[in-house]
Amino acid sequence: MSEKLYTPVNPNAQEGVKNVLRFLSDISGEKIVTGQHTQTMAQEELFKIEEITGKKPALLGFELLSYSPNINYLDTDAECIDEVERNYGTLKRAWEWANEKGLITFTWHWFSPLGGRSKSFFTKNTDFDAEKATVDGTPENIALISDMDCMAGLLRPFCDKGIPILWRPFHEAEGSWFWWGAKGPETVKKLFRMMYKRYTEIHKLNNLIWVANSPLASCYPGDDVTDIISRDMYPEPHCHTAQEDKYRELIKITSRNKIAAIGEIGTLPDVEEISRRKIGWSYYMTWSHGFVLGENVNTYEYLRSLYNSPCAVTKSELPALY
Numbered sequence: 001m002s003e004k005l006y007t008p009v010n011p012n013a014q015e016g017v018k019n020v021l022r023f024l025s026d027i028s029g030e031k032i033v034t035g036q037h038t039q040t041m042a043q044e045e046l047f048k049i050e051e052i053t054g055k056k057p058a059l060l061g062f063e064l065l066s067y068s069p070n071i072n073y074l075d076t077d078a079e080c081i082d083e084v085e086r087n088y089g090t091l092k093r094a095w096e097w098a099n100e101k102g103l104i105t106f107t108w109h110w111f112s113p114l115g116g117r118s119k120s121f122f123t124k125n126t127d128f129d130a131e132k133a134t135v136d137g138t139p140e141n142i143a144l145i146s147d148m149d150c151m152a153g154l155l156r157p158f159c160d161k162g163i164p165i166l167w168r169p170f171h172e173a174e175g176s177w178f179w180w181g182a183k184g185p186e187t188v189k190k191l192f193r194m195m196y197k198r199y200t201e202i203h204k205l206n207n208l209i210w211v212a213n214s215p216l217a218s219c220y221p222g223d224d225v226t227d228i229i230s231r232d233m234y235p236e237p238h239c240h241t242a243q244e245d246k247y248r249e250l251i252k253i254t255s256r257n258k259i260a261a262i263g264e265i266g267t268l269p270d271v272e273e274i275s276r277r278k279i280g281w282s283y284y285m286t287w288s289h290g291f292v293l294g295e296n297v298n299t300y301e302y303l304r305s306l307y308n309s310p311c312a313v314t315k316s317e318l319p320a321l322y
Helices: 015-027 044-053 078-087 090-099 139-160 185-202 244-251 271-276 300-307
Strands: 035-038 059-063 103-107 165-167 208-213 228-233 259-265 281-286
Touching (some): 015 208, 015 259, 035 103, 044 300, 059 090, 059 281, 208 259, 244 259
Parallel strands (some): 035 059, 035 281, 208 228, 228 259, 259 281
């Protein structure tokens, strides 16, 4: 792939960021990085993969929902509280994975910065107006910036240690189901660009790899703030393909030759077909819980074959990148 893929959009990006981008670019179309989301301290998914395959994923995803500053504990339900409590402390697991030199990506189901009840990252549970949040000085804007700064403080130590993070904010930007996408493409693009500017210029989080997450060109925040383009997908159970049509759609959102990734997936992709057909997915991340802890979506036989394929990059095949 083109040399331009190696250049981070942040001109002050750390060496680890450059190394990760170079690695992902070099393997795209040949191999794909294995990834798994975990959202609890127990990390059942990681241990199940190791039990079944004898290997670990090269990339681990970590959930930041419980680190949202505005969780309404007084107006919620048992399901929300359980999810939050099981997520408490997961940054400790991210630090442990960093000590193993694995790749890290964060997902933030961001409880709305003002108001809301229960899982207020869902639009249906909050009246928070993301469009007003993009206007300087509004109560929504002040709350949004406060939350951003709080999260920046949690990301700061990773930057200080030179640990690159695949940072995928405002995920599934095309969807109205999350408050950040509820006001449409122009608003979610503004939110992404606001965060990029604040995190790079004010907080100087030079360890972040900026991952945009939507298959729609209308939601794409721009080549100047995006290192990697990605999309989420949940195919039919046991339907393992190269997802070539989804890849072709995604790369049309920009004329630039950006690294492409599967931000989330339920049914595991066909990594050998991806390699055979030279489809440029750089990594995938399987979602948590039932997508790997049982066989309703992916059989353990298929999981084992994927992790032992020469086309799959697992933790043991990952070079030193930081």
